[in-house]
Amino acid sequence: MAAFAPEGNAGLAPAEGEIDYLAAFKVMLGEATPRGALGMRLALWLVALAPIWLWGRLTTFSALAIPRRTALLRELLRHRSFVVRELTTLLKFCAAMVLLGDPAVRARSGYDNVQATEEAESGVRRKLPVVADDAGAPVRVWPGHDAGDGIDEEGAESTREVG
Amino acid sequence: MKLPPLEDSADFVIVGTGAGGATAARVLSAAGLSVIMVEEGPHLRPEQRERGLIAAMGQSMRDMATLSTSGSAPFPLLAGRCVGGSTAINSGIIWRLPESVRAEWARDFGLGELLDERGLGDTFDVLDRELGVGEVAADVRGGNARLMQRGAEALGLPGQIIKRNAPDCKGRARCLQGCPDGARQSMDVSYVPRALADGARLLAGVRATGVLTEAGRATGIEGERLGQDKRPTGQQVRLHARRGVIVAAGALHTPVLLRRSGLRGQVGDHYQAHPGVAVVGRFSEQVGMGFGATQAYQVPMFDRGFKLESISLPPELLAARLPGVGEEWQRLLRNLDYFAQWASITRVRATGRIRPGLISGVHVRYEPGPEDVARIRAGAATLVRMMFAAGAEEVYPGVARLPEVFQSPDQAARIEDAGVRRQDFHLMASHHFASARASDDPRHGAVDSTLQSHDLPGLYVMDAATLPTATGVNPQHTIMAVVMRAAEKLANSERPAITAA
Numbered sequence: 116m117a118a119f120a121p122e123g124n125a126g127l128a129p130a131e132g133e134i135d136y137l138a139a140f141k142v143m144l145g146e147a148t149p150r151g152a153l154g155m156r157l158a159l160w161l162v163a164l165a166p167i168w169l170w171g172r173l174t175t176f177s178a179l180a181i182p183r184r185t186a187l188l189r190e191l192l193r194h195r196s197f198v199v200r201e202l203t204t205l206l207k208f209c210a211a212m213v214l215l216g217d218p219a220v221r222a223r224s225g226y227d228n229v230q231a232t233e234e235a236e237s238g239v240r241r242k243l244p245v246v247a248d249d250a251g252a253p254v255r256v257w258p259g260h261d262a263g264d265g266i267d268e269e270g271a272e273s274t275r276e277v278g
Numbered sequence: 279m280k281l282p283p284l285e286d287s288a289d290f291v292i293v294g295t296g297a298g299g300a301t302a303a304r305v306l307s308a309a310g311l312s313v314i315m316v317e318e319g320p321h322l323r324p325e326q327r328e329r330g331l332i333a334a335m336g337q338s339m340r341d342m343a344t345l346s347t348s349g350s351a352p353f354p355l356l357a358g359r360c361v362g363g364s365t366a367i368n369s370g371i372i373w374r375l376p377e378s379v380r381a382e383w384a385r386d387f388g389l390g391e392l393l394d395e396r397g398l399g400d401t402f403d404v405l406d407r408e409l410g411v412g413e414v415a416a417d418v419r420g421g422n423a424r425l426m427q428r429g430a431e432a433l434g435l436p437g438q439i440i441k442r443n444a445p446d447c448k449g450r451a452r453c454l455q456g457c458p459d460g461a462r463q464s465m466d467v468s469y470v471p472r473a474l475a476d477g478a479r480l481l482a483g484v485r486a487t488g489v490l491t492e493a494g495r496a497t498g499i500e501g502e503r504l505g506q507d508k509r510p511t512g513q514q515v516r517l518h519a520r521r522g523v524i525v526a527a528g529a530l531h532t533p534v535l536l537r538r539s540g541l542r543g544q545v546g547d548h549y550q551a552h553p554g555v556a557v558v559g560r561f562s563e564q565v566g567m568g569f570g571a572t573q574a575y576q577v578p579m580f581d582r583g584f585k586l587e588s589i590s591l592p593p594e595l596l597a598a599r600l601p602g603v604g605e606e607w608q609r610l611l612r613n614l615d616y617f618a619q620w621a622s623i624t625r626v627r628a629t630g631r632i633r634p635g636l637i638s639g640v641h642v643r644y645e646p647g648p649e650d651v652a653r654i655r656a657g658a659a660t661l662v663r664m665m666f667a668a669g670a671e672e673v674y675p676g677v678a679r680l681p682e683v684f685q686s687p688d689q690a691a692r693i694e695d696a697g698v699r700r701q702d703f704h705l706m707a708s709h710h711f712a713s714a715r716a717s718d719d720p721r722h723g724a725v726d727s728t729l730q731s732h733d734l735p736g737l738y739v740m741d742a743a744t745l746p747t748a749t750g751v752n753p754q755h756t757i758m759a760v761v762m763r764a765a766e767k768l769a770n771s772e773r774p775a776i777t778a779a
Binding site: 227 | 346602
């Protein structure tokens with residue numbers, strides 16, 4: 116599962132040993148229906164042996180270099196067979212559960228609006244812009260996106276209304 | 279060491295503490311009848327709710343959402359497994375039963391008295407009051423809903439703010455994991471405590487395995503106590519019901535319990551669900567899905583057979599929906615605050631069948647038909663158009679064999695192409711219906727208009743299984759209203775006997 120978001124990649128890149136995929140996978144296996152657990156195991160084998168049945172190469176997934184693993188997973192996720200596609204998606208789902216379940220990775224994901232979360236924790240209610248306020252709504256721009264509107268991340272943060 | 283069997287008795291034994299079971303308990307215990315509630319899952323206090331999805335789903339979601347339909351293209355079926363049932367993991371969306379559906383049920387299933395228009399309206403009023411139903415407050419609607427409203431208004435679609443039973447919502451977007459504030463008035467913080475205050479008893483961690491009968495009448499249930507690891511401890515449980523057994527284990531599990539108890543007829547037939555699909559869009563502005571009510575805006579399009587909703591899922595599920603793998607996936611994951619996610623739920627016509635499973639507990643055969651798939655396609659395509667109308671930079675339709683990324687609203691038409699098959703969608707369903715449906719005619723239903731079994735006197739079914747068809751809207755309020763009316767009638771019919779005793 117680590118191959119979905121390999122260490123050392125630019126981006127979210129979990130540090131070595133930061134994520135224990137195996138332990139979490141075992142928890143999920145233990146909670147699943149027998150049929151669900153069978154599907155999860157089948158998914159692992161399907162991917163492990165994919166170089167053989169998909170590419171005709173006598174090797175296993177774990178023996179591939181990282182870029183080849185990524186390429187293989189991409190191919191499996193787009194496979195014409197529903198079974199192949201869904202079983203690989205099941206593994207991606209598990210990987211996402213483990214990865215974003217980690218507080219440090221979650222923090223790096225930007226999902227949590229820290230200010231709003233802190234306010235919610237402390238019981239403060241926060242006024243967010245509604246549609247009527249759209250014209251003046253604070254905006255943060257997608258990294259690298261050329262907004263061209265003169266609003267930068269800092270400026271946007273400072274315009275937030277807190278009730 | 280073998281534990282001694284646990285035996286107890288009450289006027290009514292209720293299996294399940296979700297919308298149906300808890301409502302029945304609330305009514306019967308308030309009427310002075312003794313009640314034992316049995317729940318397979320744990321009793322969790324709000325502060326015990328986990329934030330991480332793996333732990334949270336293990337706590338309160340049945341089989342960690344791995345139960346699925348059978349067949350060559352299965353899709354997952356979600357249900358709660360804790361005190362409060364699915365009401366403890368849903369978004370608390372409140373809808374009254376649409377009049378067209380009410381009239382259809384009354385006419386086609388002989389449920390005119392149970393579903394009397396005025397009486398049902400009065401019951402909804404009571405529920406609204408007791409559960410604090412109201413529109414999501416503006417300050418906790420969140421960016422996801424704000425963008426959906428913008429998209430709907432741009433396209434002239436009939437959008438509206440969602441009504442929920444969470445009057446003090448703080449906008450933590452953690453409905454799926456269980457509200458850590460107890461703000462959502464799910465059954466675990468509303469009707470179950472109320473029933474307990476009126477003298478009802480609750481046995482959590484007990485799995486009902488069968489209905490006891492004597493002289494052709496339901497007289498109780500047998501079950502087994504479960505440990506914290508969810509495995510049987512070996513302790514047997516026998517609960518005797520002096521007046522009636524109420525099964526409210528949900529539309530997926532109620533028919534299984536009944537069939538394992540020897541009931542046949544219509545039990546397990548006619549199952550329906552609301553299959554749902556989700557679409558994700560990336561915006562150039564910060565969306566803030568991590569703050570706000572989980573669901574706050576909706577676009578009901580009943581004439582087209584679907585309803586669109588904003589849905590702020592936990593980051594784990596949002597991440598799984600984003601396309602790609604490796605570096606490209608991580609680039610998206612590092613910017614989760616820029617995504618919006620909306621879903622379409624479809625009122626399907628297809629019916630399925632539920633039976634006890636050989637491998638797992640439940641076997642569900644259910645396959646949307648061609649007309650249903652057309653509705654699913656239309657719902658997903660409308661979501662894509664709304665996303666772009668709201669200003670999305672790009673949209674991820676999540677439909678196999680189509681581009682992973684749409685750059686233009688014109689591409690939405692590709693989803694509506696008849697060549698897009700059911701198995702090209704990532705479906706899931708969380709609303710389940712009609713697997714022990716009510717009808718005054720035993721040829722068409724498992725229970726009558728008092729929700730009593732046609733085949734086993736003293737056995738009542740009080741959950742979504744008795745709703746004759748899918749509602750097209752979120753069913754919690756309808757389940758509660760129907761059960762409240764049936765339970766009131768049951769309480770009134772039992773009261774003289776108690777006085778005499």
